[in-house]
Amino acid sequence: MASILIVEDEEHLRTALGYSLRRAGYTVTNASSGAEALAIVQTAMPDLVLLDVMLPEIDGFEVLRRIRRFSPVPVLMLTARADEVDTVLGLELGADDYITKPFRVRELIARIGAALRRPMLGSSPGAIPAPTGALTVGDLWIDPVSHQATCGGRTLILKPRAFALLQFFMQHPGQVFSREQLLGQLWGEPFIGDPRTVDVHIRWIREQIEDDPSSPTRLRTIRNVGYQFVG
Incomplete structure (x- = not known):
């Protein structure tokens, strides 16, 4: 209960x-x-x-x-x-x-x-080498088991849903997902709430993995379509 x-x-x-x-x-x-x-x-x-x-x-x-x-x-x-x-x-x-x-x-x-x-995922501080089974793209890795992630050797501090969203993107590199698809995958269907929460979480991720969050190169916006992770 x-x-x-x-x-x-x-x-x-x-x-x-x-x-x-x-x-x-x-x-x-x-x-x-x-x-x-x-x-x-x-x-x-x-x-x-x-x-x-x-x-x-x-x-x-x-x-x-x-x-x-x-x-x-x-x-x-x-x-x-x-x-x-x-x-x-x-x-x-x-x-x-x-x-x-x-x-x-x-x-x-x-x-x-x-x-x-909704999934309650977290992340922990302390940059460490990527463990066996971690998802790795370039200098970015994320471990679904320990809920740890690093980028360029720097430990990422991600809120629970942002961690889950980054994990999903890394499991589907190159694919473009609309806001509605992401809501269905990670927030559950039918989603009840403000769909702009996706945009907020995307920004949180970019602040952690992008050299310049205002001009993202890893997690891109595809105009009038959605978001794409390219590593």
């Missing part, structure tokens, strides 16, 4: 969400502030965090930023603002999904289920 941490300062909404999620079969822990949420994530290690953006003292964006320093736990942002800038910021900081209030409980539960089904 998956555990969910609800981080919401409005008591009535926190109570209603908790009731609905328990009915859906989840165990629920509550936090009413960012500081309380950070303490719970570090000690209780929930399977998913529902994180409100508008929190007192420490807002949701800062809470997410701090969580990502030590945990790859899936985070679904909740907000009353539908501003595109806020959505992109949340994705860039490492949110797995973003939902605007008011929302339907069935949609929220569907998004939670989708986030929990």
Whole structure:
């Protein structure tokens, strides 16, 4: 049974969400502030965090930023603002999904289920020689077993989904994939969320493997088609 941490300062909404999620079969822990949420994530290690953006003292964006320093736990942002800038910021900081209030409980539960089904891959620091079985293209290697990767002898620090995306590209060199195909392969179908998350993850990868991320040569954009990994 998956555990969910609800981080919401409005008591009535926190109570209603908790009731609905328990009915859906989840165990629920509550936090009413960012500081309380950070303490719970570090000690209780929930399977998913529902994180409100508008929190007192420490807002949701800062809470997410701090969580990502030590945990790859899936985070679904909740907000009353539908501003595109806020959505992109949340994705860039490492949110797995973003939902605007008011929302339907069935949609929220569907998004939670989708986030929990996504692979939880990670990477570790410390540049080491490519182990047996690693995927290697030029000076770039990635090991699906140990979840380590290096480029030019430098250890890559990749968020979980970015690691999975790079692994997928290296398993299919030269092939062009549309955003929709990548969502289906790595985020699951049907995908519920903001499809621009693919673009954000592509940028994260380029920042790690490209000499000049603004003019990529390894992970290219094929205009009006998609993305292609050429090594």
